[in-house]
Amino acid sequence: MFSNILIYFVIIPLLMLGGVGLSRNIRQIRAVAVIGSVALMALSTVLLLQYLDLRHAGETAPMLFTDSWTWFAPLNINLAVGVDGISIAMLILSSIIVFAGSFASWKVPQPKGFFLWLLLLSTGVFGFFISVDLFTMFMFYEVALIPMYLLIGVWGSGRKNYAAMKLTLMLMGGSAFLMLGLIGIYYHSAPEGGQLTWNILEIAARDSIPHGWQSFLFPMTFVGFGVLGAMFPFHTWSPDGHACAPTAVSMLHAGVLMKLGGYGCFRVAIYLMPYAAQELSYIFLILTGISVVYGAFCACVKTDLKYINAYSSVSHCGLVLFAILMLNSTAMTGAIMQMLSHGLMTALFFALIGMIYGRTHTREITQMGGMMQILPFLSVCYVIAGMASLGLPGLSGFVAEMTIFVGSFKAGMADYLSGEGSLRLVFTIIACCSIVITAVYILRVVGKLLFGPVYDKHHLELTDATWWERTSTITLILCVAAIGCFPNFFNNLINTTFTPEIFAVLGK
């Protein structure tokens, strides 16, 4: 069991949990968190290198490092693991954000409990990304969701009880759909009389889910994951939840947890039920297309920094789901890039907002101004984050969005010319419009918050970022820039997953 590298992605967070549990003061907790997250980053790097080596050596299996340990034989539940380029990208993202998050919560009150829950959440996240067994996946998914309630409810601010409850209940509602869908998949995972399985790879290989059932199970799973991916109209947990969550939780949640939604939509809904994906994608295309512009428009008039960012997340994550539904490899690659990009970018945003809030004790942009003079480091970082968000070339947002647009335009034109309607094309163009609206709200915030005269004289006494805050933000900025400057590396990493076989099934 311990010969497989993937299992360490769960073991390390568990060890960290133990370490935090045994720690006696905040120094030890910090040490555990930093060492552990560095170990996770190292592990994901090693995994990436090994994976690339194997691919280079000509491995063509859809997933590498696969392994399976029986857990509950009567229902054929296994702890089955395996990764492809997408999972690796997500694992890298998660480890980076856990790292940055640990630094961002350097001075959190009641650190022990906080880190315990945070690490439990990370365990769930990592477990989710490495598993290829639907049941295990779902279990890790829930493990990642539950700590959120406590983290927001106990360490949050504002209407935290309301927000925590809302977030948890809406996500739980989503997982209720999801569970239905997963169980449905399980019961159709084999032709009549065959051995049922939860294993994604086997199900995909068998392709035995009847079309009628697919049309039922696809919406279930898509909505189930879509709730976590902040799909319109199931996104309202996101603004409240993010606004009330403590910094590191917002980072982890927007940075990683929301990616679970997109990842799940691809890995389960589309991958396993290609027929229904083809037939029903238009419903969700409309919904996600709406999310993209809708989130952006809403962000234009909000005055709370976290609300703005949460709505911007709705817009960006909507783009992820939107691109996935385009069902072509370019757009899907773009979707994964957007997940990476948005994960890093929004984590950076939330980290910065948390740092600013920690100093000014307000998140209202109307009550702040001229931060550039007071907190130059944080402000510059904020501008960079904003530029990444509005898609400045050289930062990650641009490549992700462009890949998505090129891919979905391709899909849209193909549809249009073959007489299948212009829905995809129209929504692609609508989604393109979001780049303008994004610019509007980002610049509005930057202008009001950072530039202009100092609004509050008390703010003049604030001090700029401390070293741990700098570590956190610089890590994220470097990653954002790395994706933005060398996109082809990630593109190739992700692209290998979208083999022609997948799209052969889709008929594209």
Add this chain to the structure above:
Amino acid sequence: MAITIPILILAIPLFMFFFLGLFGMKMSHKLAGTLGTLGMGSVLVLSYFTAFQYFFSGLDIFVNEAGDRLQYLVFDQTWLQFTEKLVIKLGFLLDPISAMMLVVITTISFMVHLYSMGYMRDHHGVFEHGFQRFYAFLSLFSFSMLGLVVAPNIFQMYIFWELVGASSYLLIGFYYKKPSAVSASKKAFIVTRFADLGFLIGILTLSWYTGTFNFTELTSVPVEGLAGVTQVNIGTAESIRNIFATSAAPTFMGASVLTWALVLIFMGGMGKSAMMPLHIWLPDAMEGPTPVSALIHAATMVVAGVYLVARLFPLYLMEDSAMIIITVVGALTAFYAAMVACVQVDIKRVLAFSTISQIAFMMVSLGVARPEYHEGLGYMASMFHLFTHAMFKALLFLGAGALIHAIGSNDYTAMHGLRKSMPITHITFLIGCLAIAGIIPFSGFFSKDEILSSCGQYDILVYLWMSLVAGLTAFYMFRLYYLIFWWKEHVTPEGHHAPHDQPWTMTLPLVILAAISCVAGFIPFGNLVTWNGEPYDFMAHFDWSVASISLLVAICGIALATVMYRKENELPAKMRRALPALWTWCYHRFYWDELYQFITHKIIFGLISKPLAWFDRHIIDGTMDSFATLTNKASEAIKPLQSGQIQMYVFYYLIGALLLGGITILCLI
């Protein structure tokens, strides 16, 4: 040609940006400025060398046997691969226009770097706050602009297009403590972003049909019988042409897809080049420091739209309707901007509108250029005007900067009669004015004359219209000149320094640029830059009748300005009273800003965003919350059943048990 030099041309400004941006605060102002200027100077040398090599070395990679200039791809690296065919590459393309643009950009940029050393400090020689940042941004801008012009594919152009926009944003908002600067920078970014949306969709459409982003493949000369510019695979060009020529290509709202693509791409150009109705950001962008206005908003970035159209010129040639749109937009903008420029008070605003007008000239020139008229004279004229305009407009802006620096105000009302106290500025400014007015032998005369003559070839109406605008140009420039340097004697307000010429760092660029403006007209541009690389002697196309008419028009404009503004008199006020409506509309720039203000605030914010946000909070979230409330209510409703009163439990139990019992009995019978 070695790859080192082109790489360095891009790498040095980028490096300077990071170096000054990260470590600038640690070094002294002077050191940072010097480093930035030296960096730019080395880029200048390298670019001149490259351009010289390209134009005059006669190497067979640059010129073929027939003497046609070729496109030469110095390097081309894959940056992001979408599909097998659609690949974004980062590269360096040398051809006549990119070589010319290298010269223009580095020249102006270097002048501005040098000039800023003097400008960005107060009268006591104390450097402004954020001086290092300023140089870092200038380097970033130079990098992006150079990357834009050497782009071998349309997507690289888009990438640098965006970078240019961002660095322009940073530079306009340089005085970030000033709310007006912040909002101007925001406006500039958003308006151009909106235009870029069209650009992006245009690129997507074009690339979807052609399967390529590369200019060489997109623009290989599609017209038969003319020699190809490049060494490209003719098959590709043919197939692209066929794609659009065949009836299989769909139409959308009555226009072919190619037309749409080209018009959308032109929309991107309209945004950057401040064509009506996307021009509103440029006058506001004058909130930035004056050297920035000279660099970005006069000489380089704003001509990116012209450059874009010129780049895709062979494609535009295939669509006459797109060309007509370009011509019409250009002509309207030129006239509009000239009208507005006649009444502005802020000297930078006058120059800004003059820039809009002049760029519109270039656009019109491109729009009327056809291979059949003087072998595409309009194209060459446009590029020529781009070149000369960059020089004299930068000169005018830098001169205005010197005035503003000396006086401390942007309004000519605070200036008047400065010709004696600031002689160098006066002379160079006059040269700039003469150049822009089109007086022989200054550079503007030649380029503008060719634009007019190509207009005349195309349509007499366009010609007359543009001649009128040229006359207006001469008028408003000399109005400005007289109001600044003549009108009445200068009175220095109490407590102010008497105005005087600025230090050498500021006057040297003025002198250099003035010198260039004097002689640039004699550059044999037809030999260097033509639409298909085929050189010709443009003097052969020189039409003395057109030239003399345009000269006459310019002189009329100047004469009128002389009459009205040379000495303080009542004439301007009378004119103003005679045409109050016209004056008001011009003064308020035909209320474009108010219109936009209305659209953005009332419609976008008020009618879309706010209701959507309300909808989100109250309807969507309300629905979600109402699920929770409903659950709560239901729970409240059945809560009394669990009253804790055992008697009620007994009662419920009893009733239940009796019901069950009763049913049992009834069933048993």
Add this chain to the structure above:
Amino acid sequence: MEITAVYYLIPALIMFCCGVYGFITRKNMIAMLVSLELMLNAVDINFVVFNRFLFPEQMEGMFFALFAIAIAAAETALAIAIIINIFRAAKNIDVRSLNEMKF
């Protein structure tokens, strides 16, 4: 006139119904206990009557009643102990005032 089983069952039923009524309406816990005893007794009578009329050769009903009496005694004793304890704590034995542990 023959006194059949129903002649015993009907009074027992009425007694039981009285118990039900009392248990539901009375607020005094001891009164409720009294009602409870009534119901128990009615049931005892039923057991005995069924035994006597339907299965006279056996004694299950009688013994059941016997044990029921024993258990009722135990139950009453314990209930009264609790009531007294509650009385000490709450100073009354009104069942309505004992709702602090609901929900």
Add this chain to the structure above:
Amino acid sequence: MDSLGSIIMYFIVALSMIIFSVMAVTTRKILRAATYLLFTLFAAAVVYFMLDYEFLGAVQIAVYAGGIVVLFVFAILLTSHPGDNAPRLTSHSRTIGVIGAIAMLLVTGYALITRAAFFLPKPEMEAPDMQTVGATLLGSGHAQYLLPFEAVSVLLLACIIGGVVVARKR
């Protein structure tokens, strides 16, 4: 056919059972309720005697009338003051009580009177003598009750202890 005496006896017993139980639950004085309960219990004991279960009747009188009611009286004296009247019933609670009782009466009564078996005459039976009762109670064979007997004794013990513990003064 029963003798007239037993018929008269039956009616007296049945009537007193009904009347006293009704009074036990309607009186507002708690002590009186206990007293009426006592009478009802006596009536039940008489029923047992009439049905030839003398031992059971004796136990009823001894345990119930003698033990439980005394317990009641003590409890009442401990927890209420003389002269306390229970508050008048609200119409709501009375309605509920009446509904419950009547519903019970109807359903069960209907069930009773529709069973033909309940209208059979009393079969002959030899009254169980003490020996039989004792052997049945303490025998361990078929239809004998040693185990329940022991269980009840343990229960009673537990109850004693429990009662002491619960009611003990802290």
